[in-house]
Amino acid sequence: MPTLSLEPPVTHVLASGPDRLRSSAKAEDLERHSCVMFLRYEWIEDSLKEGKLMPPDPYRLIVHNTSIEKSLTSSTTTTATVAVGCLQMLIAPIAGPQKLNHKGKEESGALGEVVSSMIGKEGKQKKGRGGESDSEEERTKEEDCRGDILTRYLGTTAPAAADALEPCSTSLNTHITRILWELHDLYEGVLDDGNRALIYRKVASEIDKLSYKVTSASQLDKMEGIGQSTRVKIKEILRTGKLEMLEVLLANPKVSVLQLFMSVWGIGPKTATEMYNRGYRTLEDLKRESSLERMPRLGLKYYADILQRIPRVEAVELEKVVVGVAKELYPGVLAQATGSFRRGKASCGDIDFVISHPDGNSHRGLLAKLVARLTDIQFISDGLQDRSRGPQAPGHYEVDTYMGLCKLQGARHYRRIDIKVYPIRAHPFGLLHFTGNDIFNRRIRELAKKKGYKLNDHGLFPTVGEGQNIRSGTESIPCATEREILEKLGMPYLEPHERNW
Ligand SMILES: Nc1ccn([C@H]2C[C@H](O)[C@@H](COP(=O)(O)OP(=O)(O)OP(=O)(O)O)O2)c(=O)n1
Numbered sequence: 001m002p003t004l005s006l007e008p009p010v011t012h013v014l015a016s017g018p019d020r021l022r023s024s025a026k027a028e029d030l031e032r033h034s035c036v037m038f039l040r041y042e043w044i045e046d047s048l049k050e051g052k053l054m055p056p057d058p059y060r061l062i063v064h065n066t067s068i069e070k071s072l073t074s075s076t077t078t079t080a081t082v083a084v085g086c087l088q089m090l091i092a093p094i095a096g097p098q099k100l101n102h103k104g105k106e107e108s109g110a111l112g113e114v115v116s117s118m119i120g121k122e123g124k125q126k127k128g129r130g131g132e133s134d135s136e137e138e139r140t141k142e143e144d145c146r147g148d149i150l151t152r153y154l155g156t157t158a159p160a161a162a163d164a165l166e167p168c169s170t171s172l173n174t175h176i177t178r179i180l181w182e183l184h185d186l187y188e189g190v191l192d193d194g195n196r197a198l199i200y201r202k203v204a205s206e207i208d209k210l211s212y213k214v215t216s217a218s219q220l221d222k223m224e225g226i227g228q229s230t231r232v233k234i235k236e237i238l239r240t241g242k243l244e245m246l247e248v249l250l251a252n253p254k255v256s257v258l259q260l261f262m263s264v265w266g267i268g269p270k271t272a273t274e275m276y277n278r279g280y281r282t283l284e285d286l287k288r289e290s291s292l293e294r295m296p297r298l299g300l301k302y303y304a305d306i307l308q309r310i311p312r313v314e315a316v317e318l319e320k321v322v323v324g325v326a327k328e329l330y331p332g333v334l335a336q337a338t339g340s341f342r343r344g345k346a347s348c349g350d351i352d353f354v355i356s357h358p359d360g361n362s363h364r365g366l367l368a369k370l371v372a373r374l375t376d377i378q379f380i381s382d383g384l385q386d387r388s389r390g391p392q393a394p395g396h397y398e399v400d401t402y403m404g405l406c407k408l409q410g411a412r413h414y415r416r417i418d419i420k421v422y423p424i425r426a427h428p429f430g431l432l433h434f435t436g437n438d439i440f441n442r443r444i445r446e447l448a449k450k451k452g453y454k455l456n457d458h459g460l461f462p463t464v465g466e467g468q469n470i471r472s473g474t475e476s477i478p479c480a481t482e483r484e485i486l487e488k489l490g491m492p493y494l495e496p497h498e499r500n501w
């Protein structure tokens with residue numbers, strides 16, 4: 001089990017362009033306070049490849065403004081890579097104790113402000129990828145152009161590719177978004193109002209992406225998708241640090257019990273309300289309820305572990321185990337972790353596998369064998385298997401699903417694992433769907449609808465009729481790759497890390 005053993009411990013990783021670094025007097029200040037190391041961009045690439053934090057010394061840039069200039073220009077590694085970013089590792093003494101927001105992301109607090117002032121209030125933080133040789137200006141143009149294309153196709157701008165690798169992103173605006181996320185969670189979960197939840201989610205994620213701290217609601221004037229009532233709420237949050245409407249909601253005892261129940265894996269609004277109406281108020285009460293189905297039982301059994309997010313280093317190891325066993329059992333199998341892991345996130349809520357076999361036949365029975373072997377080696381501990389046979393429902397093919405819990409040998413926590421096995425013709429659709437994120441999926445499904453298709457994780461089905469009478473065929477348009485699916489929808493291909501909407 002790999003560990004994060006860098007000393008002093010790393011709490012933040014931020015990226016900055018070298019030009020900004022060269023001209024910044026504050027770079028020296030930060031170095032003097034010895035809270036920052038400036039590293040070449042390859043450090044994070046290698047760390048991600050290796051699944052652990054690499055020792056920083058070989059990647060270090062000497063941080064006096066004049067020396068930075070020298071090490072940037074005289075670096076023996078590709079100047080192109082160096083030219084796109086220098087990483088700063090901000091360590092504990094200044095950052096103070098780590099705080100987690102509701103999504104388990106670190107809050108950057110005052111230190112974030114120091115850094116944002118260093119890299120520029122209005123400037124978007126940029127991170128490049130190794131091997132790119134275009135200039136910063138060219139890249140900006142290209143990203144802007146891609147944004148335009150997507151705006152045209154999807155009615156919104158995708159986040160720049162550079163925003164996606166979460167290890168480098170910390171929100172500077174959790175003073176606002178913490179409350180908006182809480183509203184999202186309440187509306188989505190407890191109050192079962194998906195539309196309102198989506199509004200708060202969109203606004204909160206947009207504000208989380210800003211590279212400056214919002215101190216006045218007028219700074220958000222140009223941001224799309226913020227309605228008048230959300231604006232009023234943000235003003236109140238900025239003025240008072242809280243939101244009365246949220247406090248009133250949270251003070252409602254029923255709401256807090258429902259929230260607690262729905263934090264259990266497998267319990268949705270319906271069961272939570274039912275349990276509340278039966279007089280249950282605590283998780284201990286729930287454990288006594290014999291009518292609970294298997295999934296919420298597991299949810300209760302592994303409650304504390306499931307709440308913990310999976311650090312990326314561990315997810316890398318989890319993927320190795322499952323893919324390794326799948327390949328051993330079925331040479332040539334297509335198996336990979338999707339979801340937030342494939343989108344490059346620093347931590348994942350669970351780990352989602354999508355599997356298929358190119359021979360068109362071996363997918364049958366594969367899941368049962370794989371789960372049996374993973375159980376034998378004491379990787380999988382508990383779970384549920386389900387087979388949704390098709391195509392009784394239009395356009396639904398045989399897809400096997402496993403939802404359960406697993407643990408690496410010697411690891412502290414059990415982790416949630418989902419495995420989906422698709423027949424090869426549906427594989428790219430499964431991959432696209434389970435890579436997400438959910439907002440991106442919603443957008444491409446809307447786009448498909450406009451173009452006369454129904455898109456789901458089984459295929460792309462031409463539709464006939466209109467409005468209430470709309471019906472989709474049972475034969476999918478064949479697509480061999482995710483790229484082909486997006487092409488059929490007339491939109492440019494997006495790498496998984498560009499799908500963090
Ligand atoms: N209501 C949903 C739920 C899921 N998905 C798709 C998109 C998700 O990205 C993917 C995997 O679902 P997860 O809930 O596991 O979400 P993520 O993997 O994206 O995030 P997390 O880190 O929380 O697991 O399935 C979706 O489109 N709509």
Ligand SMILES: [Mn+2]
Nearest residue numbers: 339340350352
């Ligand atoms: Mn997931």
